[in-house]
Amino acid sequence: MSNRKDPPGSQPFMKRPDNTAFKQQKLPAWSPTLKAETVLPFFFLSGVACILIGVLICITAAGVQEIKVDYTEESDCTDCYSLRLDRANSIIDCACTVSFSLSEAFKGDVFMYYGLANFHQNQRHYMVSRDNAQLVGRQYNLKNPSITCIPFDKYKNGTPIAPCGAIANSIFNDTLQLFYHPDKNTETPVPLLKTDISWFTDRTVKFQNPSPKANLTAAFAGTARPFYWWKPVYQLSEEENNNGFMNEDLIVWMRQAAFPSFKKLYRRLNRTQEFNDGLPAGNYSVKISYNYPVGKFKGRKSVILSTVSWLGGQSNFLGVAYCASGAIILIVAIILTVVHLKFKKKSLGLEEE
């Protein structure tokens, strides 16, 4: 039947590929097609599911309470703002107070954040300007900061900076104190916690003090504070386990934000005494030690108080997005169903070749 003749001297069918399913491209397979029976129900289901999820998220987000007070130029902070426009004034202290009131009590855990706007922590040169090995507490890197920190790595006389880099250098240094005014004359400081505001992994692994951990002054001997700091790093806090590189404010600041307007956790409510259930409704004020100069780059500063839910903060975006997507999907599903039904005759004409 066949005219094939193998080249003389060779084994018959030596070059023939194996007759396995793999080599003959006959592997068993699932070959799905976009059929109306699968696509249309899927669209309807996803549309409905999206709307349900969206509604759930919206309800949850509505249950979160948040208040944001922009204090850059608020009431008596305007003077401080103008003061801070000039760098020479940085030695002058400036304090101001901002008042606000909570119409409803904030029930549950309350968190206090400072927010910055128009501050690009995600700028590329800024982002790389840190030395993670130094922050882990390695002796060598403590005295020899990485070149990525330049020009914030050494003083002119060669003293290394700890922590080096632009990120550490620009740490947020306003101090905010929250006061509750149950009535016009009394002023109760709201008890706030400074610890456990950073990620567990950051605290325990990423940031470690150099040894000897007990005596930080000695540990950091031979290094100097960053240019813009008032105090060296081992004097950031009096508390023992919140000092040095492990100061949680430093840790929180070093976790760079993704976007130019962000908020970072500053303090947690200590739920004691009258703040057992959270923050009661009423008048509050924030006493600010206004140090951080944002005027030059037209930044904004704010203080934010917020409760949380299993979804996080009071961000409506996800809920609205889900609802909107669900609605669009349902509309598309209806359109597709109409198309399918209308062209049903035509699709039966698929029989034609």
Place this chain on the structure above:
Amino acid sequence: VRCPEGKLSLYCKGADTIIYERLHPACKTLKDVTTEHLDVSGSEGLRTLVLAYKDLEEGYFEDWRARHHTASTALEEREEKLDELYEEIEKNLQLLGATAIEDKLQDGVPQTIEQLAKADIKMWVLTGDKQETAVNIGYACNMLREEMNDVFIISANTAEDVREELRNARRKIKPETIEAEPIFEVKQPKNKSAVLPEDTVEGEYGLVINGHSLAYGLEKSMEVEFLRTVCMCKTVICCRVTPLQKAQVVQLVKKYKKAITLAIGDGANDVSMIKAAHIGVGISGQEGMQAVLSSDFSFAQFRYLQRLLLVHGRWSYIRMCKFLNYFFYKNFTFTLVHFWYGFFCGFSAQTVYDEWYITLYNLVYTSLPVLGMSLFDQDVSDRWSLEYPKLYEPGQLNMYFSIGSFIKCLLHSIYSSLILFFIPYGAMYDTMRDDGKDLADYQSFALLAQTCLLIAVSIQLGLDTAYWTSVNQLFMWGSLAIYFAITLTMYSNGMYLIFTASFPFIGTARNSLNQPNVWLTILLTTILCVLPVVAYRFSRTELRPTINDKVRYKVSKSKHAPPPQATRARIRRTSSRRSGYAFSHAQGYGDLITSSRYLRKNMATFSPRSKTNAKQPGTVLKTYRAVKDTVVDKTL
């Protein structure tokens, strides 16, 4: 012929009727026996020859030779005088016997040609045989049919005559083109040759041209004219073609037509043609291995060409196009997200993703699934591909990857990148973890964005894959699993402490991936990226189904019934005028063939001439001829 002993003999070969006339009466019994044998072999389709001889006397031969010399130098009526002499000497021969040569067409040749013709592939035959042989082959292979409107024969001897015959042919096919033709001749830019536009033609025409005329047709001044006429015909048979001319024909088509050419041949004389065409196919067989060695593809039987083109060629094209489309999509999406992020990071070229992710994205996370799709994808199985040659059309029309589809891919990428950036941005920028801690930091956002991207492009690949083998499944889900495994490893404590500078993302996976917020964002992003594609493809299938969609619909409908036999088509042998025997004698055989004398002994075993199925064993009236030289020409 002079024997070593000095005896002169005349040996003669030829067709039986001619030789029989010249035999000595003493050979009668032998003649009858021989005739019987000839009938048997003839009915099996063998080329038969009869041999006879005669001893010559010296004197007579000398005399004959002298007269022959005179006749051959005669000034007039040379042919007739020579004929006379030949008639004189070839008399009273003694019958030696008969030979029968088998020179069959391979199995499946007519069906292959028919299927390929259905796939819009034009086929030309270029052979060194004589015209009658070539024409007989044409009828045998179903390339020339009785239903054809006309079959033109171009066999002129001078350039002008050839041009005239071509013009006549064209006048008959499409009269209106004759007036418009000068336009194309003149416009010949220096370096680039213009492309000959396709002429639509009503009716089917065949054209036979012999090598001598072809030589004139291929001249510079006439090649365009020639090609134009020739391309209007459905089948072209060139006979008495030299190997060089074969290559020239192929080059002519390549130059002036926007078509891909494939040349298939089995002998050393086909090598130049095989090399000249875009794709060269060699048939390994009795004629040696030269064709095979110089070809791009080689196999042993002509009918495998059908499988090569309709199954493997088509699959290869589809796989390649899907691969390209997907590759551009995933890389554009990946890159455009950075463009949007630029607005938020002061255009400082900060990458959205972790650097390791960028390294491993194309290398590990998305490489194997794409590879799996490009290796195993089949839109329809091979039997269905052979069943519907029309599926071949998209490849010819460049439908699956062109400027248009590239732009579509780009737009799709832009849309996807918008979703992949702005949904995570919106979800993240103002929120925190469920314990109040930071979630809007760069590292968490990077992890979220990269996870969304990978899941979205993986699902897109899943939509593109039409044929899910176990290998595909493994690659797809395995890649996603690998992504999570590698990410968790890279963001672990151990890696950080060993390679501090390289893995700064420590803890990110653990702290952000346990947030329902993050997973809801991933879900929404995926849904928004994928559903428009599904909707678009579904509506396109409904509103404007392509041939592919139609066949797949049919496949899915007949899932329980096995696909029909691949060789369902039958050759319609309605020709009653052609006997199909390929003799190469010039004259006088028409009568013989159409008379029943030759076939008298075997009437009972003949099947009706109208439907001959080549697969049925025992059918007698089959014509076999080795298909020697065929040029297959795919349009556009």
